Amino acid sequence: MLILRTPGCLLRRNGINFFKTIGNVWPTSYAVTSNYSTKSILNQEIVDLKNIRNIGISAHIDSGKTTLTERILFYTGKLAEMHEVKGKDQVGAKMDFMELERQRGITIQSAATYTMWKDININIIDTPGHVDFTVEVERALRVLDGAVLVLCAVGGVQSQTFTVDRQMKRYMVPCVTFINKLDRMGSNPYRVLSQMRSKLSHNAAFLQLPIGHESKTEGIIDLIHRKAIYFHEPMGLNIIEDEVPVDRRTEVEEKRAELIECLANVDENLGEIFLEERQPTEKEIMAAIKRTCCKRLFTPVLMGTALKNKGVQTLLDAIISYLPNPGESKNVALDNSKGVETAKPFTLDSTRNTVLPFIGLAFKLEAGRFGQLTYMRVYQGGVKRGDTIINTRTQKKTRVQRLVRIHADEMEEIAEGFAGDICAFFGIDCASGDTFVTKGNTHISMESMFVPDPVISMSIRPVSQKDLDNFSKGIARFTKEDPTLLINFNPESRETIISGMGELHLDIYAQRLEREFNAKCTLGKPKVAFEKPCLDPLYFDYLHKKQSGGQGQYGRVIGIMEPLPPEENTKLEFRDETTGTNIPRQYIPSIKKGFLKACEKGALTGHKISGIRFRLIDGAHHIVDSSDFSFFTAAENAVKQVLEESNFLILEPIMSVEVAIPNEFESNVLVGLNKRHAVILGTDSNEGYSTIFCEVPLNEMFGYSTELRSLTQGKGEYTMEYSRYCPAQVDVQQTLIDQYQESLMAAQPDKKKKKKRN
Known part of the structure; x- marks a missing residue:
């Protein structure tokens, strides 16, 4: 039997007439132009939590997450046209709105949007795939109720898939799997399912089978309903349902039985049906998938090719059928009324009851055109413009001035946000992971997200000193937005050190400093603090004497410099062992400062000197010409003189x-x-x-x-x-010495030029 699923209306986009399906609802009349939008539908208040889904789309690099999101937005009517990730048409995908993302063809920041499918409001967060931006995935999964794990039909379970899977387990996020890129040469969804079971330890089974292979992929077979689904042009909108091909019916029954067996192993209701040797109905199978998927006991596997417009609509059906709504997710907060150490967890009421006190979690910060944009997940109660909310970490009160919903780089003003919503606030000073509540509930906080430690550090500096202010502003903003980006100043090497999750991570921020703050920067290998203690005790007797008319300079220091024990080779020690009045007491601090100053930079490699003790035994002064500066200079030169004669160990x-x-x-x-x-x-x-x-x-x-x-x-x-x-090893020591001598030689011509100008 052939079923042609076509709507009763003809739409027109870019001069092309085609039939349009809207969430499998077939209207008898619908007037739509090229700027088709569901804004009027989306603006309606969603009263029932059953009509909301909060999902994230996560995967390894280049598995097709952003392309899939683009198709979802198109098929749900949110976009009038589809564009490619690489931006060959000079437009690029909607969710990759940052210029760097379109230039490189990768997702750098997670982007939020919302759309409708079968009267269900779906909030979507498209996340990066590169491990350098893993915190974007981390904070997205922290606030979502479900996720779509995208796997490449060729690559299968790849490196970042493991990371994403661990993150989903950490926050107990249920997921459905979408095997993408069936059209690519070498695609094998059966191998991908095997990898899911062996490498990720998922109890997974197919809900669909492919029709055709690689470039000849035509559609999919629905195992639950035993039907073949084809996605015809234009743009996969013309969906045709047909009977399963005769040569595939045996395989369909085998895979359907395998699906039922996987479910029966983890679901009590279906297990009883299985033991009774009764064939479960389609509704019973779907209900079992929903129960086990929400408990993370079973992972349904769907497939298609987003780029070739196949399988996206059936994935949307699976999202609303199998992933939980906000009311079905268990959300826990901490009661700190008796102290943080004895905080007691309790379950939040996720019903859309605005009488309940408001509790929300700020999970992402972003600098918007009108100030800081704070993404927030509302877990309980409601919040509207004009309300006063309190940051439980700082106890600071803030009045809600603007409340918006985000669609990539676009915003829509809303009057109120309810439990289960993901919205954004303007003008709220907070950090990522802060909990906001209403008055009287300041003892409540949500569990914050996991932030991995940085794994790489590089030195960073602006090319021009005039860009220092812009550089500082950019660094301050980026470190506030991204908790995995750390900045510190190393006083020993006198370098600004930037730490992050990878070289790409730091390179992206260096480019953003140039693009967004006009502060061109250079990244380099940071100097490692090599230090050089002297090996043998050396006697010194240095006289600093200068007379040029008027008051002169006079200071003499006598003593011994000796190495400290190996366990103290990173320290510097000054000892005053003088007796009598040869050196007046008021000059002792100046002598110590001169000693420390001379140890800041060594002659061999230019690094700080340490592991030595300066013993001041005797000296001399002049009643008129001695001063703090005289003894400071005498001590500094005495150290330099000794260092020139001593042996060093780097x-x-x-x-x-x-x-x-x-x-x-x-x-x-x-x-x-x-x-x-x-x-x-x-x-x-x-x-x-x-x-x-x-x-x-x-x-x-x-x-x-x-x-x-x-x-x-x-x-x-x-x-x-x-x-x-x-x-250090001998070759390392020699390399450091050679590099420092070369830098000194390179600096000499510049000094000569300055003298000529003067």
């Missing part, structure tokens, strides 16, 4: 490093660590993962995050912390 910081990797990559990772002069302390293996414990010089760890990802297909992780200082 030290470097050693880091304790812990590397966690799958077992199959252990040998390659060990080879890479040995090349970085690592000392392996031990290994540990558990459940397919190995942990390597080692000590590595900090100077050798630069760029290791990128190397580890390439060696382990993105599955490896590492942490490191400072251990101690140890002598």
Whole structure:
């Protein structure tokens, strides 16, 4: 039997006439122009929580998340036209609205939108796939009720898929899986399902099977309803339902039985039907999928090709059928009335009852055209313009001036937000993860999100000093928006150090500083604080004497410089062992300052000197010519004189490093660590993962995050912390000395030019 699913209206877009389906609701008359919009529908207040879904779309890099979101918005009538991610038509995908995203063809920031499908309001957050922007996925999944895990039909379960899966488990987010790119050469959805079961340990089964292979993919087979679905032109809008092809019917029954068996193993109701050897009805199967999916006991697997406009509408049907609404999700807050340490968790009432006290979580900050834009998930009660809300972390009150809903880079003013809504506020000073409540509930807070530690650091500085103010403004804004971006100043190397999740992460922010704040910056390898203690005790006797008419300068210092014990080789020590009045007491602090000043920069590598003790034994002064400056200069020159005659040992910081990797990559990772002069302390293996414990010089760890990802297909992780200082290898010492001498030679011509100008 052939069923042609066509609406009773003809739409026109860009001069092309075609039939338009709207959420499988077939109106008898509908007047639509090229700027078709469902704004009038979306503006209506959604009273019932059953009519809301909050979902995120997450996946590995280049699995087709943004393309899928573009199709969802098009088929639900939110967009009038579809555009490609790469922006070949100079427009680009709606959700990749940042210029850098369209230029690079990747998603950098998570973007929010909303749309309607079958009278269900769906709030969508499209997240990045690159591991460098993993915090965007983290904070999106923290506030969502469900997710779509997109897998490439060719690549299958890839490196970032593991990370996304861990994040979903951390926040207990139910998901449906969409195997994308069936049209690509080498696609194999059966292999992808096998990887889901073996690598991710998902109890997963097909709800659909492909019709055709690779470029000949025509549609899908619905296993629950036993029907074939074809998506014909224009743009996959003409959906045709037909009987299952005769040559596929045996496979359909086998896969349907496999689906029922997977469900029966985790669902009590369907298990009883299975034991009774009764064939469950379509409604019973769908109800079992909904129950088990919400409990994360089963993962339904759908498929299609978003780029070729196939399978998107059936995915939308699955989202509203199987993913939970806000009322079906369990949301927990903490009662801190008796102290943070004894906070008691309690379940929030997610019904759309505005009488309940308002509780919301700020999960993302963004600098908008009208000030800071704060994305907030409303968990309980409601909030409207003019309300006063309180930040439970700072106890600061804020009046809600503007309340909007976000559609990528567009905003729509709304009067009120209810439980289950994702909305945005303007002009609220807060940090990512802050909880907002109404008066009388300041003891309540939501559990914040997990923020991973930065894995890479680089030095950063503006090219021109005149851009320093813009550079500071940009850094202040970016560090507030992104909790994984950290900035600190290293007084020893006199460098600004920027830390983040990867080299791409830092490179993107350097480009944004130039584009958005006109502060062009350079990134480089940070200087590692090598330090040089003298090895032998040396006697010094230095006289600083200068007479040029009038009051002169006179100061003499006598003493010994000696090394500190190895456990104190990062310290500097000053001892006053003088007796009598050869050096008046008021000059002792100046002598100490001169000693410390001389140790700030060594002659061999330009790094700070440490691990020495300055023993002041005797000296002399002049009743007229002695001064603080005289003794400061005498001490400084005495240290420099001694350092020129002494032997040095260059030290470097050693880091304790812990590397966690799958077992199959252990040998390659060990080879890479040995090349970085690592000392392996031990290994540990558990459940397919190995942990390597080692000590590595900090100077050798630069760029290791990128190397580890390439060696382990993105599955490896590492942490490191400072251990101690140890002598550097001979070749490293010589390299540092040569580099410093070259920098001094390069600086000499500039000094000569300045003298000529003067």
